[in-house]
Every structure is written in structure tokens, then in C-alpha cells.
Amino acid sequence: MDRPIRVLVAKPGLDGHDRGAKVIARALRDAGMEVIYTGLRQTPEQIVSAAIQEDVNVVAMSILSGAHNTLLPKVVELLNAEGADDVLVVGGGVIPDDDIPFLKEKGIAEVFTPGTPTQVTIDYIRDNVANK
Amino acid sequence: MFDKGKMTQIKEGVKAFEEKTQKSLEKRPERQEKFYTGSGDEVNRLYTPVDLEDFDYNEELGLPGQYPYTRGAQPTMYRGRLWTMRMYAGFATAEESNKRYKYLIEQGSMGLSVAFDLPTQIGYDSDHSLSEGEVGKVGVAIDSLADMELLFDGIPLDKVSTSMTINAPASVLLAMYIAVGEKQGVSPDKLRGTIQNDILKEYIARGTYIFPTEPSMRLITNIFEYCSKEVPKWNTISISGYHIREAGSTAAQEVGFTLADGIAYVDAAIKAGLDVDSFAPRLSFFFNAHNDLLEEVAKFRAARRLWAKIMKERFGAKQANSMRLKFHTQTGGSTLTAQQPENNIVRVAIQTLAAVLGGTQSLHTNSKDEALALPTEDSVRVALRTQQIVAYESGVTNTVDPLAGSYYIEAKTKEIEDRAMEYIKKIDEIGGAPRAIDMGYIQQEIMDAAYQYQKEVESNDRIVVGMNKFQIEEEAPKGLLRVDPSVGKLQKDKLAKLRNERDNGAVKEKLEALKKACEGNDNLMPFILDAVRVYGTLGEICGVMREVFGEYQQSVNL
Numbered sequence: 221m222d223r224p225i226r227v228l229v230a231k232p233g234l235d236g237h238d239r240g241a242k243v244i245a246r247a248l249r250d251a252g253m254e255v256i257y258t259g260l261r262q263t264p265e266q267i268v269s270a271a272i273q274e275d276v277n278v279v280a281m282s283i284l285s286g287a288h289n290t291l292l293p294k295v296v297e298l299l300n301a302e303g304a305d306d307v308l309v310v311g312g313g314v315i316p317d318d319d320i321p322f323l324k325e326k327g328i329a330e331v332f333t334p335g336t337p338t339q340v341t342i343d344y345i346r347d348n349v350a351n352k
Numbered sequence: 353m354f355d356k357g358k359m360t361q362i363k364e365g366v367k368a369f370e371e372k373t374q375k376s377l378e379k380r381p382e383r384q385e386k387f388y389t390g391s392g393d394e395v396n397r398l399y400t401p402v403d404l405e406d407f408d409y410n411e412e413l414g415l416p417g418q419y420p421y422t423r424g425a426q427p428t429m430y431r432g433r434l435w436t437m438r439m440y441a442g443f444a445t446a447e448e449s450n451k452r453y454k455y456l457i458e459q460g461s462m463g464l465s466v467a468f469d470l471p472t473q474i475g476y477d478s479d480h481s482l483s484e485g486e487v488g489k490v491g492v493a494i495d496s497l498a499d500m501e502l503l504f505d506g507i508p509l510d511k512v513s514t515s516m517t518i519n520a521p522a523s524v525l526l527a528m529y530i531a532v533g534e535k536q537g538v539s540p541d542k543l544r545g546t547i548q549n550d551i552l553k554e555y556i557a558r559g560t561y562i563f564p565t566e567p568s569m570r571l572i573t574n575i576f577e578y579c580s581k582e583v584p585k586w587n588t589i590s591i592s593g594y595h596i597r598e599a600g601s602t603a604a605q606e607v608g609f610t611l612a613d614g615i616a617y618v619d620a621a622i623k624a625g626l627d628v629d630s631f632a633p634r635l636s637f638f639f640n641a642h643n644d645l646l647e648e649v650a651k652f653r654a655a656r657r658l659w660a661k662i663m664k665e666r667f668g669a670k671q672a673n674s675m676r677l678k679f680h681t682q683t684g685g686s687t688l689t690a691q692q693p694e695n696n697i698v699r700v701a702i703q704t705l706a707a708v709l710g711g712t713q714s715l716h717t718n719s720k721d722e723a724l725a726l727p728t729e730d731s732v733r734v735a736l737r738t739q740q741i742v743a744y745e746s747g748v749t750n751t752v753d754p755l756a757g758s759y760y761i762e763a764k765t766k767e768i769e770d771r772a773m774e775y776i777k778k779i780d781e782i783g784g785a786p787r788a789i790d791m792g793y794i795q796q797e798i799m800d801a802a803y804q805y806q807k808e809v810e811s812n813d814r815i816v817v818g819m820n821k822f823q824i825e826e827e828a829p830k831g832l833l834r835v836d837p838s839v840g841k842l843q844k845d846k847l848a849k850l851r852n853e854r855d856n857g858a859v860k861e862k863l864e865a866l867k868k869a870c871e872g873n874d875n876l877m878p879f880i881l882d883a884v885r886v887y888g889t890l891g892e893i894c895g896v897m898r899e900v901f902g903e904y905q906q907s908v909n910l
Binding site for chain 1: 470471473474482483484485486489490554557558559560598599600686689690691723724725726799802803806809810816819820828829832834835837906908910
């Protein structure tokens with residue numbers, strides 16, 4: 221790839237726990253990616269519009285409010301509607317294992333649960349952006 | 353502590369000991385080259401009277417229940433009365449949460465602690481578009497007085513003390529609580545409890561802000577003033593370091609940033625014309641308990657001493673109660689692991705000891721499954737039992753401040769106090785906590801510490817048992833609590849019915865009166881209470897305030 225991977229780190233939903241989002245954002249940046257962080261309380265519409273405007277390869281969403289089943293699929297849906305189906309969408313946060321198959325079915329490529337080393341996320345993004 | 357001759361002897365002894373030890377290290381090195389606290393501060397091999405050479409017992413410690421309160425807020429501490437075992441709970445609907453509260457009271461919980469869902473915390477009704485998917489998830493959904501009546505159904509408000517984790521709309525929820533009391537025949541002067549009401553740490557770390565700083569500070573001082581007259585037993589604010597620590601701060605930052613926020617509230621109230629001793633006794637604090645037992649104990653003691661000095665010397669408080677820091681503790685959510693969740697029970701037990709040895713007034717213990725979901729009833733019971741075991745079996749409650757006089761504890765207490773004071777000075781130079789937050793200074797400091805921690809974990813310089821060492825193959829845990837997704841619909845239906853049945857003319861009139869008051873300078877509490885009584889919704893009341901005050905814009909920095 222000629223240009224660095226561009227990632228939008230986003231906080232959908234109303235929860236204010238942004239430690240994970242910020243740590244991931246820094247780790248991705250330190251790994252050589254270009255990172256844009258949205259800040260809190262982003263609607264799916266706002267996230268998609270930022271993703272398109274910033275022309276990112278990846279949307280990485282962190283959510284700890286329990287609203288993941290509602291909000292994450294909506295982002296994928298809107299991205300597809302905008303023709304941005306080449307964007308890799310990943311999620312993380314307090315997400316029960318039982319919900320992961322549903323999220324994957326809805327187009328969230330991978331879900332990183334508590335305790336995942338940032339390196340795992342970095343490697344995943346590197347490997348899978350290339351494939352898209 | 354020691355006379356000069358003795359001290360010289362001790363110094364010589366320590367010097368000889370260190371030299372001898374240094375030599376033996378060549379053959380048998382210690383496990384690590386250096387040792388660090390949970391917050392990353394270096395720890396010496398040994399602490400002796402040499403570390404406390406200038407220590408003045410009367411000045412630094414004094415006696416429990418006396419200035420500077422290092423040894424405890426009350427003279428007899430847990431010999432007189434145990435801390436309040438207060439389990440934070442709430443989910444789904446008011447009816448569902450009401451059942452959990454009654455269960456907790458039955459199991460020996462001594463005070464209620466209400467968790468609200470995110471739409472409630474941000475001042476949106478359950479039928480607002482931003483509430484989609486969030487209703488009843490992290491706490492109970494409260495849209496109007498009608499929900500609040502159900503929440504406390506069968507719980508006499510003159511018999512319990514209730515803590516409410518509510519910040520931006522704290523005035524509205526407090527008004528609803530007062531109104532429920534009125535309906536039960538309990539007058540406001542009999543109500544006991546706490547509202548968190550700490551907006552600055554929302555800007556810093558927790559994120560459920562609504563209004564910009566200035567109107568938010570006005571709402572807070574309005575509450576101080578109103579309660580000092582009408583609800584005198586109410587703790588009007590819980591100045592919180594908990595979330596600052598959860599966001600990744602060190603122990604010293606937790607104390608420094610929290611007390612800096614406290615200073616900002618006292619400043620604002622004095623500026624609004626209040627006498628410091630009229631509101632300061634009702635200020636309370638909320639801290640975190642992490643795994644480094646001794647560092648945490650020192651932290652609580654340091655916070656008490658430093659706040660006492662600030663209130664006396666900086667603000668000229670005269671009443672003893674104004675200088676006495678009382679605090680609630682919650683064990684550290686961020687220390688829990690999703691891996692081998694049973695291990696979390698042990699972490700919580702250590703953290704419970706830290707809080708109790710540090711002299712907490714009340715405590716919430718987290719449940720083992722909270723890195724995965726909201727806790728089940730069974731895991732909450734174990735968390736509560738953990739407190740009861742410490743209270744009734746461990747023996748640490750038998751004497752006041754049992755770790756006082758430990759060379760390490762006293763040296764560490766002083767070190768944390770000094771570091772916290774350095775942060776406060778720095779924030780003073782910037783122009784106070786609100787300005788330091790606007791500039792992103794406090795957030796940046798916390799984030800640096802959080803990222804440092806993460807790097808240490810990933811390089812295995814810091815061991816988290818079960819996560820980066822001693823891992824096992826595990827199956828996904830079963831039986832996690834799931835909030836019924838129909839709660840959103842249920843709550844919407846209730847709202848539609850309410851809007852249909854209430855006196856909408858009266859609601860309109862009260863909301864208009866509130867709007868006028870917001871534009872002027874009157875205390876807003878009576879206007880909010882009027883709107884609540886006629887079943888104006890939380891979203892409508894906060895909507896009026898949003899219209900006049902605008903919304904806070906977060907400074908986003910990495």
C-alpha cells in the first residue's frame with residue numbers, strides 16, 4: 221500500500237467510557253496508521269459521514285453501553301448504502317460472546333472483547349484491510 | 353518521632369543493612385531490578401524511621417475525628433458503626449429495579465444506590481431518537497415522576513438513604529425524589545442520601561454531560577443553596593475520583609484532580625454568595641479502590657488530610673464538619689478481567705480491605721461478571737458477602753486506622769499528598785479545574801497514564817493474573833444477565849400514556865416558568881420541582897434548559 225492505513229475510531233451510543241477507544245487510537249497511531257477519533261456520542265449517521273469524508277479504510281467502534289446490537293449493524297448498513305462497502309468495520313468493548321455471531325452476520329468483521337492486546341487488533345487490521 | 357541520638361543509630365544501622373544487602377544481591381538478585389506500586393511509583397526495599405525523620409504526629413495525623421482527619425472521619429470508626437454497604441444497582445424498568453432493591457435490602461444492604469440508564473443521565477426521554485437501543489441497559493429508565501414512584505414503591509424514604517448516580521440532570525432527579533417523599537408523607541428535611549452532581553469529572557472522564565460549564569456550575573450551586581435550607585441531611589455532591597481512576601489515572605492523580613474539582617465547586621459557591629460553612633459539611637467524595645492495597649490505604653488517608661488543610665487554610669472554613677472529608681468507595685471496575693472471572697472475587701476482597709483500612713464511609717463491591725455484563729443476582733450476593741466477611745470476620749474493624757504508624761504507609765501517605773498538591777498547584781496556575789479541563793490538560797495526563805499502563809501489560813512488565821499470565825482455555829461464560837430488549841418499547845408506551853393523561857396545560861405553564869427562571873438569576877430548584885410535580889418529563893425539563901443554556905462541546909484529544 222502506498223499510503224498509511226486510515227482508521228476512524230468512533231464511539232457510537234451514549235456511554236462515556238472512552239479509555240479503550242483512546243488507547244486503541246494511540247496504539248494504531250503508534251503502529252503507523254493515520255487515526256481520526258470522533259469523540260463521544262456519535263450517531264451511526266455521524267460516524268458514516270465522518271468515515272466517508274475522511275476516506276478511511278477502517279471504522280473501529282468502541283461501545284460499552286450494551287446498545288451494540290442496535291448501533292453497530294446500523295453503521296454497516298449505512299456504509300453499504302453509501303457504496304462504501306470496502307470499509308473494514310470492527311468493534312470492541314463490553315460485548316458478550318453470545319452477541320458476536322449476530323454482529324458478524326451483520327457485517328462487523330471482528331469484535332475485540334476486554335483483555336485483547338492492542339497488537340492483536342493492529343495485526344488484524346493490517347491483514348484484513350489488504351484483503352478488502 | 354525519635355530523639356537525635358536514636359535517629360543517628362537507626363541511620364547507621366540502615367546504611368549498614370543496605371550495604372550488606374547490596375553485596376548479597378550480586379549473588380542472589382531480587383526478582384526485579386526495581387519495584388513499583390500499582391500506579392507505577394517506585395517502592396523502596398525497606399521503610400524505617402529514617403523515612404519519617406521530620407514526621408510530626410500531631411500535625412500529620414492527630415486523632416480520629418479530629419483535624420486533619422488523617423486517622424479517620426469519626427472518633428470510633430467501625431467500632432461505632434460499620435460503613436454503609438451500598439450496592440449500585442438498577443436496570444430495565446422501575447418495576448424491575450424496585451424488585452432488585454428490595455432483594456438487596458433483604459440481603460443486608462444498608463442503603464440504596466440507583467444506577468440510571470444513559471438516556472436518563474443525558475436528559476433524554478426513552479422515546480427520543482438518541483435513546484434507541486440504550487433504554488434500561490446500564491441502569492433504570494426514568495422518564496417522569498411516575499417512574500420514580502414505581503422505583504421506590506414500598507420503600508419508605510424516611511428509613512433508607514439513597515445515593516443517585518446522576519450528574520447533569522441531578523436537580524431533576526432530586527426534585528423527583530423530593531416529590532416521591534411528599535407523596536409518601538415524608539418531608540424533605542427527613543430525606544437522606546446523595547446525588548453525584550459532579551459535572552467536572554463528567555467532562556474529564558465519564559461523559560454524561562449536557563450543558564456548558566457555567567450553567568452547570570449554576571445548577572450545582574443552586575442545589576447547594578436549596579438543600580442547605582430545605583433538604584439539610586442531603587449530600588449535595590459526591591466529588592468523584594472514581595471515574596478519573598477508571599479512565600486510567602494514577603492514585604496521586606485521582607486525589608489531585610478530584611480535590612481540584614472540589615476546589616472549583618467551593619469557589620463557585622462562594623462566588624454565588626454562599627458562606628463556606630453553610631454548604632461544605634454536605635460535600636462528599638467518591639474514590640476508587642484498586643489492587644495495590646497499601647498504596648490505596650495511603651491514598652485515602654492523604655485525601656482526607658489534604659482536603660482538611662485546603663478547607664481550613666485556603667477557604668477559611670470554621671466548622672469542623674466543613675474540613676472533614678467523607679467518602680464512598682467502589683472497587684475498581686477496570687481491574688476486573690473477562691478471563692477467569694472467579695478471580696475477580698479475590699481482587700474485590702483485596703480492594704474491600706483497602707477501602708476499609710482507608711476509612712471509607714460506604715462501599716460498593718463489584719461483582720465478578722462485570723467485565724462481561726451487568727451482574728446477576730447471585731454474583732451481586734457474593735460481592736455483598738465479601739463486604740460482610742471483611743466486616744464481621746477479618747478483625748480489621750476492631751481498631752481505628754490500624755495501619756497508622758507503619759513507616760511505609762506514612763511515607764506513602766505523605767508522598768501521595770505532596771504529588772496531589774503539585775497537580776493542584778499546576779491547575780491553579782492554569783486558572784482552575786474548569787479551564788484545565790477545557791484545555792484538555794487533565795484528560796491528557798490521565799490518558800498518558802492509561803496508555804503507559806496498557807503498554808506495561810502488553811510487554812508483560814505488569815502481570816494481570818489470568819490475562820497475560822496463568823491463562824487457561826476457557827469457554828464463554830454462561831448465564832450472564834441480559835436486559836430484555838422490549839424495555840425500550842415498554843417505556844415508550846408508558847410515556848405515550850402519560851403524555852395523554854396528564855394535565856398538559858399545567859405542564860406547559862410550569863415549563864415556561866422554568867424557562868424564564870433559566871434566563872434570569874433565580875434558584876432553579878423550586879421551578880424544576882413544580883414541573884416535576886405535574887409530571888413534566890425529564891426530557892422536557894432538560895429540553896427547556898438545553899434551549900436556554902446550550903450544550904457542552906467536548907475537547908477531543910488523544
